[in-house]
Amino acid sequence: MQRPKLIAAVAASTLCIGAGAGAVVTAAVQSDGTGVRQVAVSGAQRAASSTTLSVGQVYQRASKGVVEITVTSTDSGQNGFGGPQAQQALGSGFVYDTSGHIVTNDHVVDGASSITVRFTNGKTYKATLVGADASDDLAVIKVDAPASQLSPLTLGDSSKVAVGDGVVAIGSPFGLENTVTSGIVSALHREMTSPNNFTIDDSIQTDAAINHGNSGGPLLNTEAQVIGVNSQIESDSGGSDGVGFAIPSATVKSVATQLISSGKVQHAYLGVGIAGTGAATLTNIVNGAPADTAGLRTGDVITAVDGTAVSSGDELRAAIDRKAPGAKVTITYTRDNKKHTVSVTLGNRPS
Numbered sequence: 001m002q003r004p005k006l007i008a009a010v011a012a013s014t015l016c017i018g019a020g021a022g023a024v025v026t027a028a029v030q031s032d033g034t035g036v037r038q039v040a041v042s043g044a045q046r047a048a049s050s051t052t053l054s055v056g057q058v059y060q061r062a063s064k065g066v067v068e069i070t071v072t073s074t075d076s077g078q079n080g081f082g083g084p085q086a087q088q089a090l091g092s093g094f095v096y097d098t099s100g101h102i103v104t105n106d107h108v109v110d111g112a113s114s115i116t117v118r119f120t121n122g123k124t125y126k127a128t129l130v131g132a133d134a135s136d137d138l139a140v141i142k143v144d145a146p147a148s149q150l151s152p153l154t155l156g157d158s159s160k161v162a163v164g165d166g167v168v169a170i171g172s173p174f175g176l177e178n179t180v181t182s183g184i185v186s187a188l189h190r191e192m193t194s195p196n197n198f199t200i201d202d203s204i205q206t207d208a209a210i211n212h213g214n215s216g217g218p219l220l221n222t223e224a225q226v227i228g229v230n231s232q233i234e235s236d237s238g239g240s241d242g243v244g245f246a247i248p249s250a251t252v253k254s255v256a257t258q259l260i261s262s263g264k265v266q267h268a269y270l271g272v273g274i275a276g277t278g279a280a281t282l283t284n285i286v287n288g289a290p291a292d293t294a295g296l297r298t299g300d301v302i303t304a305v306d307g308t309a310v311s312s313g314d315e316l317r318a319a320i321d322r323k324a325p326g327a328k329v330t331i332t333y334t335r336d337n338k339k340h341t342v343s344v345t346l347g348n349r350p351s
Helices: 055-065 249-262 313-321
Strands: 005-010 013-016 036-038 066-074 086-095 101-104 114-118 124-133 138-143 166-171 179-193 199-206 218-220 225-233 244-248 272-274 280-285 301-305 328-335 338-345
Touching: 055 066, 055 086, 055 166, 055 179, 055 218, 066 101, 066 166, 101 249, 114 138, 124 249, 138 249, 166 199, 166 225, 179 244, 199 225, 199 249, 199 313, 225 249, 244 249, 272 313, 280 313, 301 313
Parallel strands: none
Antiparallel strands: 005 013, 005 086, 005 225, 036 179, 066 086, 066 114, 086 101, 101 138, 114 124, 124 138, 166 179, 166 218, 179 199, 199 244, 218 225, 225 244, 272 280, 280 301, 301 328, 328 338
16 A cells, blocks of 8 residues: 655655655654554544534635645756756645734645745735744745735634544645535544654544645634644545545644744654554664663663653653653663663754
């Protein structure tokens, strides 16, 4: 089975995430070759919805806040044509606030020399990059547009989404702006591999049609709230086969807030690779990383962080993600059937 595809339309090519089976991840389960994993998480609750809208009503409420993004970049000139060549890519995004901030995917704007945003009424504005986080495949850009042009979308609570909930996707697949598709939440708690090979947690799987150019566009619930940002597809054909993935709105809110505030996002970094299933067994130690400095070794099994038990790689990664770079944590682990503890000062995840 192929890896999920990043879905910004770049020329006629299909973009794939390039994480190999041996790629080292930070406090995360390594890819199993598909790029997406199902994580068993209990307690997912259906949202208490007071208003259920039709697909058409969701579109009417949200479409003015969805934009088409055109990115121009220049290649290195090593394409056989004798010199640098300008390339264009298409993606989607949505208005985040009345200051002109727009949320999209990192892979949509990566390498951009210029960014243009097109609104539903046809008006276009140049945009500047506020900041990007490849680890979560999210970016914020900004346009200087009048308030009358800006229709911010409301973020919903992705933790309240349930399998079977109706969803609507709006974006510009293949440059066809203002395209709406609908479906359901097919699964929850998927793990996607980000453009820089880290793990994006709690991704939402949907059967709503998502294609190249939908990247960065919103996945909405039946109250016209953004519950995710469309990012990847699983496909043998390169087009929509009914298996798409969106970054959850909880992650979007956290990342967008940090990017708007400082232009960057910091993630705590342990520097280990972890077995794909079972206990949190270390399969890799990054040379010079905090885990290496603290004396952790391949084969160690981490059982607790700051006294809180962890029984899997997923729980270990979550425990580290809750910390800030520079935090000192106590790691409990077993080696040769003996229990040990060590103090580790977490680093800042490399780009």
